[in-house]
Amino acid sequence: MTTRKFPWSAPEDGKASPADVRGFFGKISGRNVPAADSAAPISFNASSKQALLLLQNFEESGRGWFWSTDGEGKITYLSPSVSELVGRPLTAIIGSSFAELFCQGEEAASHQRTLPFILTKQSKFDDLPLQAAANGEDEIWWAVSGRPYFNEGKQFAGYRGSGTDITAQRRTAKDTSRLATYDSLTGLLNRFRMSQLLDTTLTAFRVQKRACSVMLIDLDRFKHVNDTLGHPAGDALLKQVADRLVKVVGDREKISRLGGDEFQIILQDVDDRGALGDLAERIIKSLSHPYSVDGSRCIIGASVGVAVSPFDGQSSEDLIRNADLALYAAKGGGRGRFRFYSSELLQAAEDRRVLEEDLRDALGKNEIWMAYQPVVDAKTDVVTGFEALIRWNHPERGAISPAVFIPIAEEANLIGALGEWALHKACEQAAGWPGRMKVAVNVSPIQFANDMLPKIVESALASSGLPPELLELEITEGVFLQETADTDSMFKALKKIGVRLALDDFGTGYSSLGYLKTAPFDKIKIDQSFVRGATEPESRNGAIIAAIVALAHALDMDTTAEGIESLDQLDLIRELNVSHVQGYVYSQPVANDVLLERCQSGDWRITPSGPAVTRGDRLSMFRKIGAIHENHCYNVVLRNLSVTGALIEGIVDVPKGTKFVLDFGDGQLAVSSVVRSMGHQQGLVFEERLVNDGNGGLCTSRRISPYMMAAAGMPIANLPPGYYTTAEGEQRPKSLPAFSTMGDWKAA
Numbered sequence: 001m002t003t004r005k006f007p008w009s010a011p012e013d014g015k016a017s018p019a020d021v022r023g024f025f026g027k028i029s030g031r032n033v034p035a036a037d038s039a040a041p042i043s044f045n046a047s048s049k050q051a052l053l054l055l056q057n058f059e060e061s062g063r064g065w066f067w068s069t070d071g072e073g074k075i076t077y078l079s080p081s082v083s084e085l086v087g088r089p090l091t092a093i094i095g096s097s098f099a100e101l102f103c104q105g106e107e108a109a110s111h112q113r114t115l116p117f118i119l120t121k122q123s124k125f126d127d128l129p130l131q132a133a134a135n136g137e138d139e140i141w142w143a144v145s146g147r148p149y150f151n152e153g154k155q156f157a158g159y160r161g162s163g164t165d166i167t168a169q170r171r172t173a174k175d176t177s178r179l180a181t182y183d184s185l186t187g188l189l190n191r192f193r194m195s196q197l198l199d200t201t202l203t204a205f206r207v208q209k210r211a212c213s214v215m216l217i218d219l220d221r222f223k224h225v226n227d228t229l230g231h232p233a234g235d236a237l238l239k240q241v242a243d244r245l246v247k248v249v250g251d252r253e254k255i256s257r258l259g260g261d262e263f264q265i266i267l268q269d270v271d272d273r274g275a276l277g278d279l280a281e282r283i284i285k286s287l288s289h290p291y292s293v294d295g296s297r298c299i300i301g302a303s304v305g306v307a308v309s310p311f312d313g314q315s316s317e318d319l320i321r322n323a324d325l326a327l328y329a330a331k332g333g334g335r336g337r338f339r340f341y342s343s344e345l346l347q348a349a350e351d352r353r354v355l356e357e358d359l360r361d362a363l364g365k366n367e368i369w370m371a372y373q374p375v376v377d378a379k380t381d382v383v384t385g386f387e388a389l390i391r392w393n394h395p396e397r398g399a400i401s402p403a404v405f406i407p408i409a410e411e412a413n414l415i416g417a418l419g420e421w422a423l424h425k426a427c428e429q430a431a432g433w434p435g436r437m438k439v440a441v442n443v444s445p446i447q448f449a450n451d452m453l454p455k456i457v458e459s460a461l462a463s464s465g466l467p468p469e470l471l472e473l474e475i476t477e478g479v480f481l482q483e484t485a486d487t488d489s490m491f492k493a494l495k496k497i498g499v500r501l502a503l504d505d506f507g508t509g510y511s512s513l514g515y516l517k518t519a520p521f522d523k524i525k526i527d528q529s530f531v532r533g534a535t536e537p538e539s540r541n542g543a544i545i546a547a548i549v550a551l552a553h554a555l556d557m558d559t560t561a562e563g564i565e566s567l568d569q570l571d572l573i574r575e576l577n578v579s580h581v582q583g584y585v586y587s588q589p590v591a592n593d594v595l596l597e598r599c600q601s602g603d604w605r606i607t608p609s610g611p612a613v614t615r616g617d618r619l620s621m622f623r624k625i626g627a628i629h630e631n632h633c634y635n636v637v638l639r640n641l642s643v644t645g646a647l648i649e650g651i652v653d654v655p656k657g658t659k660f661v662l663d664f665g666d667g668q669l670a671v672s673s674v675v676r677s678m679g680h681q682q683g684l685v686f687e688e689r690l691v692n693d694g695n696g697g698l699c700t701s702r703r704i705s706p707y708m709m710a711a712a713g714m715p716i717a718n719l720p721p722g723y724y725t726t727a728e729g730e731q732r733p734k735s736l737p738a739f740s741t742m743g744d745w746k747a748a
């Protein structure tokens with residue numbers, strides 16, 4: 001049996017300092033027992049024996065422990081409970097160094113004195129957090145206090161002290177600090193921590209003139225999962241989303257969940273919009289793959305908004321607000337997209353609001369009409385039917401694409417009325433066509449989710465007298481995103497009426513062959529982008545189209561290839577045995593009276609015509625930009641733009657090989673040289689390719705930093721937003737043009 005020796009009892013003389021005893025007692029009991037005059041030793045009378053017993057009981061309860069060392073820091077006493085906890089026998093502990101038995105943990109390294117140092121100071125210490133040096137799996141923490149004691153010659157004789165277990169408190173504190181840093185659901189950083197991180201990053205980067213990008217990600221249709229599968233399933237889905245994000249981004253500490261289904265990524269020193277666009281695309285792709293949650297399959301999508309500091313804001317508020325605007329635009333652009341912030345976005349949001357207002361009145365004002373695009377038998381070139389495509393002639397803006405106004409109609413709750421009108425109009429006009437030409441009408445997923453759709457279809461057929469088998473409804477994969485029992489019964493109800501069903505835009509969305517097996521489609525429409533890719537070298541799209549055609553054949557479905565523009569695409573599509581073709585290679589959509597005229601003879605055979613091969617997309621436009629030559633900036637009109645070059649108009653007789661820096665605004669400069677010169681127009685080739693801007697447009701990969709502008713003498717605050725380089729500032733030296741401009745040319 002071990003002899004118990006209490007440190008304060010100094011049993012050699014049978015005296016204990018009342019200060020020691022009361023001090024310990026106060027600490028242990030949590031009460032503040034004032035220390036009496038420590039100079040007067042007391043004899044070991046009955047009441048101090050009583051106190052010792054109490055302390056012994058306390059020690060045995062395991063809630064606190066005592067220790068003492070000699071002048072060299074060697075342990076002279078330790079409560080047995082600690083020896084058990086550290087897993088070393090007391091005999092081995094007594095005589096060993098106190099500083100070696102305990103340690104302070106990593107976090108103390110930066111802001112606490114080391115334990116050996118503290119022990120040499122010979123002054124008291126309180127509540128020093130310590131753990132066993134040989135720390136096992138379960139980390140135990142103690143708050144340790146000590147008082148030096150001195151021998152009669154007033155020489156330092158060692159320490160006496162106590163310890164209490166603070167493991168539980170520390171765990172709670174750690175959890176609390178975790179809560180302040182991490183999102184409890186996904187383990188990603190939380191909004192609070194992310195905003196701190198962004199603030200400190202931007203503050204530091206402003207000084208260091210470094211770039212930093214912010215990506216905001218919002219899940220599409222997440223609400224639907226929550227509503228149909230329940231919140232626990234929604235939570236499980238969010239965890240999977242977080243895992244996928246970590247995988248794509250590669251660094252957990254860059255990603256946060258802001259709350260709900262919104263995530264944010266900070267990318268330090270990244271301003272290359274080519275790289276940012278690629279990353280955004282990879283994120284969207286990864287998050288759009290199907291998920292399995294509690295045995296249910298669900299599909300969501302994601303939209304991404306990107307803003308880059310310093311161009312799009314130098315404070316975290318500005319940067320986040322602009323990333324948010326970009327995100328909103330990405331969602332408005334049809335979801336499943338990314339968008340970079342640009343100064344036009346604010347204007348675009350306003351435009352959209354005005355368009356929505358105008359759309360409310362468009363039907364009543366007869367601004368809406370239907371165009372029809374021939375669907376042609378690929379083998380015979382004979383038109384078998386038409387796709388009805390809605391058109392809007394805006395009184396001020398002219399023709400507005402349905403790709404623009406259908407999403408607005410869907411969001412503004414106007415699609416029901418518009419869709420119903422389109423269905424009635426198309427049936428009515430198709431009933432007047434010769435022969436047995438079919439008409440295909442597009443049905444938005446929102447219309448499809450309306451129980452009244454079968455009634456609306458029946459009414460359109462009844463009032464027009466069109467046989468149901470001549471009406472085809474085109475449905476996109478969007479309807480399967482909300483796959484429920486209702487989807488099935490809607491398919492059944494429509495089939496019962498006798499209309500045909502086509503799966504539109506196959507290859508753009510979630511393209512699961514599973515839909516084809518279960519849903520009663522009569523036709524698959526292979527999307528334009530898919531066919532386009534197929535003619536590119538090394539594309540596997542051709543093989544996939546062949547597989548789709550084989551499957552469609554086996555399931556007794558027709559196939560239509562959409563958007564065929566060139567003869568090489570048509571050849572490929574014929575080779576792959578696609579049964580029908582729709583595209584400019586045969587005809588653009590035409591008005592009903594044109595259609596009637598062409599079909600006068602009863603049928604309409606079209607000879608395909610178009611470019612021999614597909615060429616890289618050139619965007620036609622009419623946009624004012626700057627063209628800088630030497631130190632002069634010309635105002636020119638950009639007529640078309642591709643990733644590799646542009647056609648500009650406005651400067652006259654420029655020799656081939658002349659170098660221009662095109663200024664597209666927003667710090668976007670592209671170095672280019674003239675390869676063709678035709679009077680007032682020049683064809684230019686860029687030194688560096690442009691990149692996709694996420695919105696069907698193009699942008700330069702990098703922008704000239706406002707910091708560089710500032711270095712050239714222009715204070716950042718003075719730079720007008722969106723047009724840093726050609727701003728008319730006092731610092732700009734007057735320059736002389738080397739070439740005459742179109743104005744001079746016309747005058748001459």
Ligand code: C2E
Pocket residue numbers: 373388389390401402403406419422441442443444474504505562563564565582583584585589
């Ligand atoms: P969609 O159903 O995939 O229609 C095909 C689109 O491709 C049409 O665009 C058509 O004009 C275009 N197109 C056809 N051939 C070519 C080609 O060779 N090259 C190119 N570049 N394009 C070609 P449009 O008319 O602008 O319609 C866009 C989308 O708007 C349609 O895509 C459809 O989803 C929607 N939409 C059109 N009309 C209606 C409607 O009445 N109701 C609903 N809900 N949506 C409609």
Ligand code: MG
Pocket residue numbers: 387442474504
């Ligand atoms: Mg369609």
Ligand code: MG
Pocket residue numbers: 504505525527562
């Ligand atoms: Mg389509």
